[in-house]
Amino acid sequence: MNELALPARRTRWTELSLLVLPILFLALGLELLSLNRPDLMGGWPFREAIALAGLLIIAHLVLLWRSPRADQILLPIVAMLVAIGLVVVTRLSPELALRQTVWITLGITLMIGTVLFLPNVALLQSYKYSSATLGLLLVAATFVFGRDPNQSGVRSWLAFGGINFQPSEILKVLLVIFLAGYLEDKRELLTWSSSRLGGLRVPPLPYLGPLVVMWALSMLMLVGQRDVGAALLFFCIFLAMLYVASARAVYVWGGLAAFLVGAYLCFLLFSHVRLRVEVWLDPWSHAQTQGYQVVQALVALASGGILGSGIGFGYPGYIPAVETDFVIAAIGEEMGLAGTLAVVALFMLLVYRGFRIALDARHDFSTLLATGLTTVLGIQAFVILAGTTKLIPLTGITLPFISYGGSSIVTNFILLGLLLRVSAERGNDNAA
Amino acid sequence: MQRSIRRLAAILLVSFGAVALGLTYWQAVRANDLVYGPNNARLIEEEKQILRGRILDAGGRVLAYSERTPQGIVRHYTDPSTALVTGYTSDRYGSSGLESSFARYLRGDVQANPLDTLANQALHRPQVGADLQLTLDSHLQAVATQAMGSDKGAIVALDPRTGAVLAMVSTPHFDPNNLEAQWDRLEKDPAKPLYNRATLGLYTPGSVFKIVTASAAIDLGLVDLDKHYRCTDDLTVDGFVIKNKNHPGISDVTFVDDFAYSCNVTFAKTGLGLGFNPLPVGDDVPNPAPWTNSIDESRRHFLDYARRFGLEAPLPFDLPTSASRVGSQNLSRVELANSAFGQGQLLVSPLQMALASATVANGGKMPEPYLVSEIRDQYGNILQRHTPSTVRQVMSPESARSMNRLMVASVQEGYAKPAAIPGVQVGGKTGSAEVAAGEKTHSWFIGYAPADDPTVAVAVIMENKGPGSDFATPAGRKVMEAALGR
Numbered sequence: 001m002n003e004l005a006l007p008a009r010r011t012r013w014t015e016l017s018l019l020v021l022p023i024l025f026l027a028l029g030l031e032l033l034s035l036n037r038p039d040l041m042g043g044w045p046f047r048e049a050i051a052l053a054g055l056l057i058i059a060h061l062v063l064l065w066r067s068p069r070a071d072q073i074l075l076p077i078v079a080m081l082v083a084i085g086l087v088v089v090t091r092l093s094p095e096l097a098l099r100q101t102v103w104i105t106l107g108i109t110l111m112i113g114t115v116l117f118l119p120n121v122a123l124l125q126s127y128k129y130s131s132a133t134l135g136l137l138l139v140a141a142t143f144v145f146g147r148d149p150n151q152s153g154v155r156s157w158l159a160f161g162g163i164n165f166q167p168s169e170i171l172k173v174l175l176v177i178f179l180a181g182y183l184e185d186k187r188e189l190l191t192w193s194s195s196r197l198g199g200l201r202v203p204p205l206p207y208l209g210p211l212v213v214m215w216a217l218s219m220l221m222l223v224g225q226r227d228v229g230a231a232l233l234f235f236c237i238f239l240a241m242l243y244v245a246s247a248r249a250v251y252v253w254g255g256l257a258a259f260l261v262g263a264y265l266c267f268l269l270f271s272h273v274r275l276r277v278e279v280w281l282d283p284w285s286h287a288q289t290q291g292y293q294v295v296q297a298l299v300a301l302a303s304g305g306i307l308g309s310g311i312g313f314g315y316p317g318y319i320p321a322v323e324t325d326f327v328i329a330a331i332g333e334e335m336g337l338a339g340t341l342a343v344v345a346l347f348m349l350l351v352y353r354g355f356r357i358a359l360d361a362r363h364d365f366s367t368l369l370a371t372g373l374t375t376v377l378g379i380q381a382f383v384i385l386a387g388t389t390k391l392i393p394l395t396g397i398t399l400p401f402i403s404y405g406g407s408s409i410v411t412n413f414i415l416l417g418l419l420l421r422v423s424a425e426r427g428n429d430n431a432a
Numbered sequence: 433m434q435r436s437i438r439r440l441a442a443i444l445l446v447s448f449g450a451v452a453l454g455l456t457y458w459q460a461v462r463a464n465d466l467v468y469g470p471n472n473a474r475l476i477e478e479e480k481q482i483l484r485g486r487i488l489d490a491g492g493r494v495l496a497y498s499e500r501t502p503q504g505i506v507r508h509y510t511d512p513s514t515a516l517v518t519g520y521t522s523d524r525y526g527s528s529g530l531e532s533s534f535a536r537y538l539r540g541d542v543q544a545n546p547l548d549t550l551a552n553q554a555l556h557r558p559q560v561g562a563d564l565q566l567t568l569d570s571h572l573q574a575v576a577t578q579a580m581g582s583d584k585g586a587i588v589a590l591d592p593r594t595g596a597v598l599a600m601v602s603t604p605h606f607d608p609n610n611l612e613a614q615w616d617r618l619e620k621d622p623a624k625p626l627y628n629r630a631t632l633g634l635y636t637p638g639s640v641f642k643i644v645t646a647s648a649a650i651d652l653g654l655v656d657l658d659k660h661y662r663c664t665d666d667l668t669v670d671g672f673v674i675k676n677k678n679h680p681g682i683s684d685v686t687f688v689d690d691f692a693y694s695c696n697v698t699f700a701k702t703g704l705g706l707g708f709n710p711l712p713v714g715d716d717v718p719n720p721a722p723w724t725n726s727i728d729e730s731r732r733h734f735l736d737y738a739r740r741f742g743l744e745a746p747l748p749f750d751l752p753t754s755a756s757r758v759g760s761q762n763l764s765r766v767e768l769a770n771s772a773f774g775q776g777q778l779l780v781s782p783l784q785m786a787l788a789s790a791t792v793a794n795g796g797k798m799p800e801p802y803l804v805s806e807i808r809d810q811y812g813n814i815l816q817r818h819t820p821s822t823v824r825q826v827m828s829p830e831s832a833r834s835m836n837r838l839m840v841a842s843v844q845e846g847y848a849k850p851a852a853i854p855g856v857q858v859g860g861k862t863g864s865a866e867v868a869a870g871e872k873t874h875s876w877f878i879g880y881a882p883a884d885d886p887t888v889a890v891a892v893i894m895e896n897k898g899p900g901s902d903f904a905t906p907a908g909r910k911v912m913e914a915a916l917g918r
Contacts, residue, residue: 244437244440246436247435247436287470298458299471299474301466302459302464304459305460305467314474315474315477336459337455337456337459340455340459341455341456344452344455345452351441355440358437359434359438364433367433378444378448379444385448385455386451390454391450
């Protein structure tokens, strides 16, 4: 479209040279693992590194061809996270690593597909209600056909021909598309016209209706399914996008108040919520029962110290769900504080680039979309990292791009594809 | 929108900053608390990865070693009769014996070069412990174990010149192999097979303690060993009667005879009379006796020599020891009289009595006992080598020579005759310690050989077995014979 009017950039050297780092990390990490623990890492360690290198080069070439102006830092950051994740998952379980490689391949393929077949991000705006409907259908399907394959007590999975899929993952993206479209439509109304209730300027309530319904529905299904992590994530995305669209802090305060009241009610009503808070405040008294996971994760982090035990030399097997929710504890044990801080820094960079893209986006819809997608990644990483380090009560959720998990990996790559597309259509021509 | 996006970005970035601080808190600030706290199973896992060092006897025979198996590292013990010396080590039940007291070396925590420890950790080399070279002689240990038979008790044999422990038997012993399966039975066993009687057991010594009383009297210069006196009367101390029953039909005796025939009356008088010169022994002690007024001086000397011989304090040793004790520090006349011939409140360990015997054998110097002569790392570097040393000069060399005369007489013509070895002069003293009414006495023997230049000193105790001459003394002879290579 308008790209043609701008001087075409035909090199993406920054991206290409930065991509060397994750490939190197993966190759050296797996080589080290095969030296340290031949029992875990048999065979040739460079297979995965070459596969990832191939995929990344294809992605790079496609971006060069179709979206040469897309952000050049995003893909290397994500590739680094994926490389760290692949090394850790291989160390934790070689069988899972093979499947994780398949998921990453599928994810990058879908990301490339997004870049190739979504010529104009603004097109998505017309599909806002479709995506909301699709989302609601997925939720409904989960209620009816929901399964709990790993006995986590959460029936949040759907099965398609032997492959389990977690709809709440793709729901995040659908929700962001819907919110971005809807909020962009109603932005002026939300911002400028306000009715008065008593002495207070309050938002125009009728326009908030669909939003509140959407929010209530997602909350209901998630609380109903006890998937607190996803509920918290959805609520935060909703609040963040509403705030950005309206520039009104009153939504945030109101939302926070609603959240606190809701949380307090849950605390009073549900014993499992009370227990969760209790375990959060003092996991040590429950070290052998409900607090086991948290305590073991903290002990793993502590035993890693500054530099870690070295890959393959720790005992992350003591932590339940270490390859998904608690993957940061395994990183902390074997790569130390150096490794965990690197992961945090990568997420900070990712979030920074994401918001940068939002700020530079050409349309308000793209801005809202990029904000929402970035918030999804940021909040999700924060919720599980902060939960593992006992800053907030623990909610089970994957660490984007690092944790083992097909739905999570695939969805996050689609999300990355969307972000890349938004950045390719930026309004001002900042060199990336 | 720009402003609120910037704010949102700021909030998220600050949140990640908080996560970074949280990680730093757990991984750096609180790391030690958590790693060494109760919830860390890694310490046990790391423990299981350590290839502990071997324990070798004096001749290099392996007594304990660790082996890598597909099921993990297994510790083997080749000679269960040394179980109470080597001890055991178990993930579940902790450790004992040398496995416990030399754990730092056996685990490899101590390296020839402290930098090696760091290098090993950095390179994740498996930790290999150092080997303990013992003074224990497996052959002698076997002889001593056989001499104990099925009786409960202990035998300690050591080289009086150096303090090197040559054999240390405590029966019943246990098999430290496959300990977990036997633990409950071993712990409940009333015979206490997990308990090292040789170093920790405390027994009434009976007449073997006369070695201490006699040494005191001789070293204080109160006794003329060649002086003859009559000794036939019983002794009554504050109404307590001590029977004169041990002399086999002789009435004209010397102090040497009274030691050889283990005369309780003479030794009660010796204890009570340690504060008086000359020593008031024999039937012609004036009436009222000198100790009637005050035993302060006698008591002081008695306690002084008991301490010089090592009582009232744990012995310096490679294994934990129980402190032998006199009992009350303010002994009454009756208590002092009884203690002087080894009854009263006295409690002594077999190691203590072996050292008392070794002191006499070593010219009055008490050698410091030891089991571990050398510690070598896996490359053969010597980490520690024991230099024999002396605990203290208990009595003068002249007094020790006099004591030797007493001990030799005891074997040549006294109750310790069963300790005699043809062609070798042996010193010894028997004991039949009365423990409780209706129970057999503890059978004791202490001795050394050859008397002119001793190379082995022993202490034998068999619990509730009977007279010392009949049981412990022949057992002691067997051990000394084996030690002398006969």
